[in-house]
Amino acid sequence: MSFFDRLKTMLRALNQPAKTEHQTSQPADVVAPTSETDEHALQASATDALLLVHHLDSDGHELQAPDMIGGKIGEEIHLPAATIAGYHLVRIDGLTRWFTQPKAQIVLHYERQAGQPIWVYAYDIDQRELIGHPTMYRGQLGKPYRVKAPTVAGFKLLRSVGDLTGEYTTTSKTVLFFYRNENWLQTDLSTGFVQITAVTAVYPYPGATTTRYLTKLQPGSTYKTYMRVRLSDQTTWYSIGQEQWIAEQMLQLTTGVALLPHLPAGYRTQNKRQVQQTGIVSFVPGKKVHTYLEPYGRYLSTVTHGETVELVERLADDNRVVWYRIKGRGYLPGRYLTHLDPPYA
Missing domain, CATH: 3.10.20.320 (Putative peptidoglycan bound protein (lpxtg motif))
Known part of the structure; x- marks a missing residue:
């Protein structure tokens, strides 16, 4: 049921008088007015009537051309559906159920619906x-x-x-x-290593002059860094952890070899030989896998899944792990290579 149908139903119900216990039913073929409004409806004349229905926004602008509804004075008015995309109806002025005069108007007021945030x-x-x-x-x-x-x-x-x-x-x-x-002039992500050259305090942020950390770093110790920041006062600081910073003058860059894991106890290369092969990297589609400076060593570079690479060396260790050296790009475990050409070398 539309909005206007519900309104008309409510108006019709209000126009019906309440029955009392003294009222009796009349024969079916007798039609009697039940209210003053119904008497008016029965007295519909031949006079033409025109009703204009306006659709206005909150600024009083017409949202669409007015609807024109024709009829006879005394006849019931049938309003059109009031649905306008992006708006909702908030008020009706001049609402009536019957044509009561030759010219009249009803004004429907709308508000714009709220957009997404x-x-x-x-x-x-x-x-x-x-x-x-x-x-x-x-x-x-x-x-x-x-x-x-x-x-x-x-x-x-x-x-x-x-x-x-x-x-x-x-x-x-x-x-x-x-x-x-605002005090940081330049930043870069740093995944290198630094070695402490003197007893060094750790600070909660670059440029800090006081610290809550009681432990100090000792000379000769090595740490991995994650970011380097140059401040507006031209000092440089290194991050060694979350909210843990050390000043550049207290350290020197290093390769971090001391932090690398030791080779397996049984590690010893065998069947090491030069080869002339190609292979296709097999890792995860769209991803890259690291190559190594030497077997079990530190990262050197990366190769992409599906990439064809040139192999120049093959070796196996005591753990039966096969490694291939990619020309100019370091070692890669053989499990990440497929479609070797030729298959054997």
């Missing part, structure tokens, strides 16, 4: 974490929006990803703003 996030590009709480923009469908970068104390804006302007639609949108600590 625009979510805004501030993101620390170096620490890879959100800064503060997300911001949500809301508005009506079709209305324009303009997103502004949040001001984040202690950070400078680098760039944004997402539409900064547009219209609210039925689909939610996301805008990311990337920031960097």
Whole structure:
């Protein structure tokens, strides 16, 4: 049942007088008025009547051409369905059940439906974490929006990803703003090793002058680093863990050989020989696998699944693990190679 059908049903019910216990039924062939309104309906004249139905938005603008409904004075009015995409009906002015005058109007008032939100996030590009709480923009469908970068104390804006302007639609949108600590001039991810040259304190962030860490690093100890930062005062700091930083003047770069795992106890190469073969890397589709400087050694490079490589050496150790050396790219376990050509060398 449509909205207007429900309205007419409610109006009809209100027009029916309540029966009392003294009222009796009349014969079926006798038709008597039950209310003043029904008397008016029975007295419908031949006078033409025209009703205009307007559809207005919250600013009073017509959303579509007015509906024209014709009839005779005294006849019942049948309103059209009031469905307009993106709007919902909030009020009706001049609603009536009957044609009562030659010219009349009914005004339907609509509001624009709300669009899906625009979510805004501030993101620390170096620490890879959100800064503060997300911001949500809301508005009506079709209305324009303009997103502004949040001001984040202690950070400078680098760039944004997402539409900064547009219209609210039925689909939610996301805008990311990337920031960097205002005292950080340059950063790079560092996966190398450093060796401590003097007793060194560990600080919670680059440039800190006090620390909550009681333990100090000893000379000669070696640590893996994850990030290097150069500050506005031209000092450089290395991260050796979450919220653990050491100053560059207290260390020197190293290969980190001391941290590499020892070779298996039974490791000894045998059947080591030069080969001239090709093979196809078999790992995970779309992924890369590491090659090694030497068997069981440190990472040297990577090769891609499905890549054809040139093999120049083959060896096996006491654990019966077969290794191939890829020309100019280090060693790779034989289990990651298929379609050797020729099959044997």
